[in-house]
Amino acid sequence: xxxxxxxxxxxxxxxxxxxxxxxxxxxxxxxxxxxxxxxxxxxxxxxxxxxxxxxxxxxxxxxxxxxxxxxxxxxxxxxxxxxxxxxxxxxxxxxxxxxxxxxxxxxxxxxxxxxxxxxxxxxxxxxxxxxxxxxxxxxxxxxxxxxxxxxxxxxxxxxxxxxxxxxxxxxxxxxxxxxxxxxxxxxxxxxxxxxxxxxxxxxxxxxxxxxxxxxxxxxxxxxxxxxxxxxxxxxxxxxxxxxxxxxxxxxxxxxxxxxxxxxxxxxxxxxxxxxxxxxxxxxxxxxxxxxxxxxxxxxxxxxxxxxxxx
Ligand SMILES: O=C(O)CCC(=O)C(=O)O
Numbered sequence: 001x002x003x004x005x006x007x008x009x010x011x012x013x014x015x016x017x018x019x020x021x022x023x024x025x026x027x028x029x030x031x032x033x034x035x036x037x038x039x040x041x042x043x044x045x046x047x048x049x050x051x052x053x054x055x056x057x058x059x060x061x062x063x064x065x066x067x068x069x070x071x072x073x074x075x076x077x078x079x080x081x082x083x084x085x086x087x088x089x090x091x092x093x094x095x096x097x098x099x100x101x102x103x104x105x106x107x108x109x110x111x112x113x114x115x116x117x118x119x120x121x122x123x124x125x126x127x128x129x130x131x132x133x134x135x136x137x138x139x140x141x142x143x144x145x146x147x148x149x150x151x152x153x154x155x156x157x158x159x160x161x162x163x164x165x166x167x168x169x170x171x172x173x174x175x176x177x178x179x180x181x182x183x184x185x186x187x188x189x190x191x192x193x194x195x196x197x198x199x200x201x202x203x204x205x206x207x208x209x210x211x212x213x214x215x216x217x218x219x220x221x222x223x224x225x226x227x228x229x230x231x232x233x234x235x236x237x238x239x240x241x242x243x244x245x246x247x248x249x250x251x252x253x254x255x256x257x258x259x260x261x262x263x264x265x266x267x268x269x270x271x272x273x274x275x276x277x278x279x280x281x282x283x284x285x286x287x288x289x290x291x292x293x294x295x296x297x298x299x300x301x302x303x304x305x306x307x308x309x310x
Contacts (some may be wrong), residue, residue, distance in 0.1 A: 022287070029186050029286050031222045038189050041284045052157035052283065055303045059148045063202075069152035072192070074168035076214030076260040078149070080194075081251045085143050089196055089250050091136040092276050096121070096165050096198045100274060103167070121165050132297040133259035133308065137163040141194060141278035144302055149254060150192045150280050160307050161187065162293055165198075168207050168265035168273045180266050181227035182212075182301075184220065185257040188281040196252045198274035201245065204266075207273045208244040211255060216241040220261050233261065283309075 028034050042049055064083055071078040099106060099121040106121050125131060131138055140146075141160050150158045185191045201208045211217075212233070219236045220228075230239075245253060255262065267273060294308040304310075 008046055017289070020080045022094050026186070027224065029189065030224055034189050034286060036283075037286060038284075041286070045284055048154065048211045052306060053155070055306055056148070056151040056157040058303065059144050059151065060299065062145075062146060065145055065148050066152065068149045072149060072153045072254055072256060074214070076217065077211065077253060077255040079251070079253045080145070080149065080249075081247070081253070083143065083145050083149075084252045086250070087142075088136070088140045088143055089252060092153055093250060095136045096274055096276065099165065100167065121167060121287075130295040131163060132294050133294050133300055133304065133310070134297045135163075137165065137278070138294060138308075140196070140276070141280075142307060146194050146254070146278070147303075147307065152194070153192055153256075154280075154282045154284050157303070157306060158192065159283045159285070159309060160294070161279045161281050162277075164277045164279075165186050166265075166275050166277065168267050168275065170267045170269045170271065172269060176229075176266065180263055181229060182261050182263045183227045183235045184217075184259070184261055185279075185292075187258070187279065188286050189258060189299070190282045191256065191258040192254055192280045193257050194254050194278040194280070195245075197245075197247055197249055198275040198276055199272065200249045201247055201251075201273060203246060203295065204244065205268035205271050207245065207265045207267035207271065209253075209255070209262065209264040209275070210242060210244045210247055212237055212259075213243065214256065215257045217259055217261045228261075242246060282295075 024136045025037075028037055039211055068078045068080055069206075080195070103121075106124070122137070125135060141163055147158060172227065185193070195209060201205070212276075220233075225232075245251075247253075265273065289309070294310060296305075296310050300308075300310065
């Protein structure tokens with residue numbers, strides 16, 4: 001009996017085509033070829049870029065913000081605890097405390113698919129996957145100091161891509177996985193994360209955010225490897241390049257996580273860590289734009305709308 005392949009000359013299903021396209025972007029984004037693609041995409045949207053730069057220039061400026069931006073450019077990270085708005089950080093912390101007080105209830109409702117050492121506590125704050133723009137987590141991310149420091153580094157008004165609250169807990173007898181291993185973030189070519197520690201991170205047992213500054217991290221540029229063990233990393237840099245962010249509650253720092261190799265959440269028994277993260281990228285995005293992450297509530301400036309693509 002002979003069989004006929006009736007699918008042979010049909011066009012590939014749309015889904016398969018999309019995933020091949022994504023795979024190609026995935027590879028390009030991880031190498032310096034991504035910069036060429038980024039420049040090409042930018043050149044197609046020059047008026048939008050000019051508008052973003054004009055908005056960035058409307059933001060106030062201060063010498064300590066300019067200095068922080070220079071440090072972010074040179075080293076790939078900067079501690080902004082003394083620069084950012086303490087009141088906004090406290091609002092984030094008290095909102096987060098409210099979630100932790102309802103931990104058992106929220107864990108029970110958590111959607112599947114979260115990493116085992118991370119508990120995501122904000123699922124209930126989303127409407128169709130989007131945060132209200134007056135949410136304290138969004139207000140912190142929109143503060144002028146953060147936008148100016150990251151914007152001056154990117155030479156562009158940043159796009160706020162996401163805000164997250166993560167409670168990291170110990171995972172006894174499990175191999176390290178995902179963000180507990182060394183990696184770079186490849187959401188785009190420039191990715192800056194603004195963190196707030198919402199619990200004290202006093203030593204290694206508290207699972208500090210741990211990273212290698214931009215200079216020594218260069219050894220891992222253009223690598224297609226995703227997540228690496230300590231041994232793989234230290235074979236190239238030695239352990240001395242490593243910095244652990246040991247800092248008290250309400251400390252805030254910005255890291256260019258596309259340039260600085262990093263890991264964290266290696267929590268030891270009886271410890272836990274609560275962390276706020278806001279992620280920014282530079283428009284236009286290399287990957288197709290995901291569904292809207294923010295929904296307008298209340299009055300918004302043109303600048304806020306542009307930062308959140310509303
Ligand atoms: O949990 C940590 O400290 C690591 C976080 C991380 O890898 C990230 O936000 O990209």
